[in-house]
Amino acid sequence: MTTVSAGIPSGPATVDTDGELADDTRQLTPAERRRRMLWKVLGALASAVLVLFIVGPLIWLALAAFSDQWTAPRLLPQSWTLDWWKTVLDQPELVESFWRSLQFALIATAVSAAICLPAAYALGRTKFPGRRVVLIGLFATNAFPKMGLYTSIATLFYAMNLMNTGTAIVIVQLLGTIVTMVWIPAAAFASVPPSLLEAARDAGAGPLRTFFSITLRQAIPGIAVALILAFLACFDEAQGTYLVKPGSYSTMPTMMYTLVENYPAQAAAVFAIALTIPSVLLLLAVRKYILGGHLAEGFQIK
Amino acid sequence: MSTGPTGTDSAELSTDQPAAPSPAPNTRTAAPATGSGSTGSTGATGSGPSGAAPGAVQADVAPTAGGNAEIPAGAEGLRLSRISKILGGRTIVDTLDLTVAKGELVCLLGPSGCGKTTTLRMIGGFLQPDKGRLTINGKDFTFAKPEHRPTAMVFQNYALWPHMTVAKNIGFGLKVRKLSAAAIREKVDWALDLLSLTHHRDSMPARISGGEQQRVALARALVLEPEVLLMDEPLSNLDAKLRVSVRETIREIQQRLGITTVFVTHDQEEALSIADRVAVMNNGKIEQLDVPAELYRLPRTSFVAGFVGSMNTLDVAPRDGGVPLADGTVLPCERMSGDAGDAVWIRPEDLVIEPEGAPGSTRAVVLRVIPRGHYREVLLQCHGTTLRSFTDTEPEAEQAVGVRATDALVYADGVLVQQ
Structure with a gap:
């Protein structure tokens, strides 16, 4: 760079x-x-x-x-077709998996936000013993091999009768978002200048009013970035979901495994593009934030 | 006689020169002059600190005790009684007493770390004193939270909320107080108009200049109609020229509205220009609280003398009605504050340059002449001692001249010796 x-x-x-x-x-x-x-x-x-x-x-x-026939040395396909799109869209289970993915990703992101944002506030704006240990500890969860972690989670889920339930998928997807959902908003909360809060108190606002009118409002770019990244991570989560849903509840990413094994490459390509559509739409929707430098702002960690 | 600013009559004028060596020497005298117009509106009586003219201030308020005249109970806006604050094991503010009259502007002046900002933050409620009592208009607010105090603060970095427009910033406190939309609009319009910000009503704070941000911060504080206005080095982020014009605006509005104000600064020129009285702070204590002219004329400690204005600091005992120079020759002084001490300090404008051999003068050689606009700063070599003089005369470098002192301040152990 x-x-x-x-x-x-x-x-x-x-x-x-x-x-x-x-x-x-x-x-x-x-x-x-x-x-x-x-x-x-x-x-x-x-x-x-x-x-x-x-x-x-x-x-x-x-x-x-969009290719019908495409052999190795050629730079472009020999012939074009829309058949693969038709094939994919004609499979009800594939379409269904798209909606299911969306649903699970939204729920997991919302639950993650509910759990992590208060924690982020505490880590960002208050000083307590062990604060750094918690921050680093959260990060360390990403250091373990995911598959090993998921295997032990699966064991736990069997014991708790959670295997093959929607709850299990939400939990597994949520786990992957915790670092993002804590670190980025924590940095956003921490970077609100104290004088802005003092000015609000000075103007007569109590602690709650100050939090909602100033602190939260100032942290929104960081929180938005965290929400987007968490949603994309959930939407894209395959390993864990694959492991805890032996039968039903196929999401798009787990469907990819089946597709790659059972369909020609072109069908998988169609599906992969369908998988990127929500991400692209989401990024377009928030491009104001990204171009405005808010994304970079969201990553300021002290 | 081609002497510089000499004598008691022109001493009043000469106080401007070291304080405001800029081409705007009248700023200091201008501020108290506007004060005379608003004496009635401030509610201060004849004995109030915002008297008519600088001379009158001295005569009315502080004939002997400087600016520390008793403020009548009814005219008292803010009182700090034996306030102490310890932070990180260090006593930042040390049993401090301060009384500010209604409608008065008091400057807390001092070097960084002297406790002036800590004091201000305790008045605003952002810190709580470890000891002492704080009352505003007679009511106890020692431990009240900032949102429950009738104070409003202008922060050093303005602390405007970046996500709100100028009008929203100003109106926020009114919205918190649940005023009707119409009432908020009316008050915000008043504040915008007062500070000539109407054209920036819908601007975002980041889009306006530093001086305008400063005015928004002031408008935001004033619209709350505080009983005490607090200003924490509000001009330190502005460039020199703007600083002068904004401080005049602040002073003019403060007097028009008659708001009790505490203004923190480390800039002595600013303090002398804007304040009714100045409290010079050092090590968590007030060294001297006085009207600007007195503070300048009779600094009661050598710390104050060194902090306010320029000084020739001769750390020797006075002798034979003058001050002994490096080779033992005595530089004659017409008036000395006392005759026994360990230091004699002379303001540069009290060091008069005359032709060589003039009666009562001592020979000196001009080292350097620095033009300061309407006066000159002259460095002199006088019998082994380097002296500094502010003068109207136009000596040339290496020219031999005569020099004598009109007024000298004598200190013993850092405290002014007065007869």
């Missing part, structure tokens, strides 16, 4: 003082100009590689979903 940022010409972003302005508009020596040019080219190349790396597989998916 350093190459990319170095490639951006350090133009006079803030020209408050004459000094800065003069410094930036001074004549460059040819050597300096060549070096800046080189950095620009390197930066552009690095950006191109990065874009290809991220978008490349998606392009392949999109092409595959």
